[in-house]
Amino acid sequence: MMKLRVEITLFNCSRDGGAVRARARGRIAAALLGVLICACAPLPQYTALPAVQYPSANFNERRPSFVILHHTGNADATRALGTLTRASAEVSAHYLIERGGKLVYLVDELKRAWHAGPAYWGGELDMNSASIGIELDNDGAEPYADAQIETLLALLADLKERYRIAAANFIGHGDIAPGRKVDPGVNFPWKRLAERGFGLWCDPPYEAVPPGLDAGTLLGAFGYDISNNEAAISAFNRHFAGVESRRITEEGRSRLYCLVLRKRLGSGG
Ligand SMILES: [Zn+2]
Known part of the structure; x- marks a missing residue:
């Protein structure tokens, strides 16, 4: 041959x-x-300033560095898809996963879907520009369907590998918009995700929290917006304890300190 x-x-x-x-x-x-x-094609020029082109071949595509998880709050996917695609609603996400596990692709991964709204995480304000948004077909009160979580885990593995997303950067809408959003809610299986490397988790025994580190300081160090301390504590409890509470327990503070250290060390997959 x-x-x-x-x-x-x-x-x-x-x-x-x-x-x-x-x-x-x-x-x-x-x-x-x-x-x-x-690679000598002229660059698309965005600035109106008189820039001289001197193109370099040393680049690749920008990539999202967070995945933000949501629940639709609707009783069925059809209704949610209507909202997520209707121009006047001005909301979207990159993906929606139906209760039965069907994956629906709505917005180009490399484009800026409108899912986060006003948000903050670890100094970043424009979370839409930095993230992939995934909506889960769930009314906010029901347990998450197993087939849906299986599809989600497969999608997260795919996204994590392609975009090299850090384990700590798989978070919820409620985490980045405390006091305004609660999704994906107390029923979401964050621990199960963390065991697969999507999000962080800590279990006891915990090491002692150094004196002087209060909950607000630790929440801010982890990434939360602490302009409203109670809202940040509620978001933390919802995600890491599966409860609705505006007060943090001693155990919660120890768990939070463990998470801050784990994030700092970049561990968790
Ligand atoms: Zn949301």
């Missing part, structure tokens, strides 16, 4: 386009079946 050798050569761009083309001709003459890809 005849073997074809295909050579792909990437050239750095330069202002001297003529010199690049001359090198390309020489290369093609030397390798009859060579394929040349030249």
